[in-house]
Amino acid sequence: MSRTVDIAAPAADVAARPKRRPAWVSTVWPPMIVFAAIVAVWSIASMLLGDRSFLLPAPYRIFTDGLFDPIVGPEILEALGQTTLVAFIGLAIAIVVGIGWAVVMLQAKWAERSLYPYAVILQCIPILALVPLIGFWFGYGLPGRIIVCVLIALFPLVSNTLFGLQSVDRSQKELFQLQRAGRWTTLWKLQLPAALPSMFVGLRTSAGLSIVGAIVGDYFFRRGAPGLGSLMSAYTSRLLAAELYASVVVAALLGVAIFVGFGLLSRLVVGRWYDATKA
Structure with a gap:
């Protein structure tokens, strides 16, 4: 009899345990609560402004006068496509240049001392001071916008990639040296794979900055096919607040989508073997 109780007890304990919620539930509901609070405060503030509510239109007007408007909605979506194109081209160039820059600095201390200060300087210079010069040199069309995008998105890739390449475990590096592996073999089979987590951190940061760069340029x-930046400028000059907020919301959602997309890509690439809690 006691033997039967001992076998049945674990089954009863398992049945009595509360079911665990899916991981995405605990990830989604906190920001949704904050979002609901922001919308509530926004709506109240818009009502309190009274005649000046055009400065802060009610949240629903972003959809009625903006995204769902038969004229404004397609206009914003077309501009979104142009901004996305510029951002992805700029990000792709920044990835190639940033990783290459970091690899060159890895080869020797003198190279790092010579080149890294210029990456810091590039990050510290206000991009608005460079935009007119870029326009003079490269024109005001697509190439100029892409260059602005690259300059804004470059530094996180350089710094995070270099950090990851230099963070290789010393014992693993010594093992490659004992096997007389060449510099490029060590780079390709040890340092670059070990640097992937840091590279993806820089990539997610640069992905968001590439959106900023595309909009700023x-x-x-304001030449060629208009992007979200051109629409924001036009809406601001005409005091179309609801349309302006709609374009800002679309730009923010684009940045979030790209950030989440690269986060999922990071999990697919390094999530199976990299544990962030051990870093």
Whole structure:
């Protein structure tokens, strides 16, 4: 009898345990609560402004006068496509240049001392001071916008990639030296794979910055196919607040989508063998 109780007890304990919620539930509901609070405060503030509510239109007007408007909605979506194109081209160039820059600095201390200060300087210079010069040199069309995008998105890739390449475990490096592996073999089979987590951190940061760069370049150049920056400038000059907020919301959602997309890609590439809690 006691033997039967001992076998049945674990089954009863398992049945009595509360079911665990899916991981995405605990990830989604906190920001949704904050979002609901922001919308509530926004709505109240818009009501309190009274006649000046055009400065802060009610949240629903972003959809009625913006995204769902038969004229404004397609206009914003077309501009979104142009901004996405510029951002992805700029990000692709920044990835190639940033990783290459970091690899060159890895080869020797003198190279790092010579080149890294210029990466810091590039990060510290206000991009608005460079935008007119970029326009003079490269024109005000697509190439100029892409260059602005690259300059804004470059530094996180350089710094995070270099950090990851230099963070290789010393014992693993010594093992490659004992096997008389060449410099490029060590780079390709040890340092670059070990640097992938840091590279993806820089990539997610640069992905968001590439959106900023595409909008900034478009905002100031206003040549060729209009992007979100051109629309924001036009809406601001005409005091179309609801349409302006709609374009800002679309730009923010684009940045979030790209950030989440690269986060999922990071999990697919390094999530199976890399544990962030041990880093």
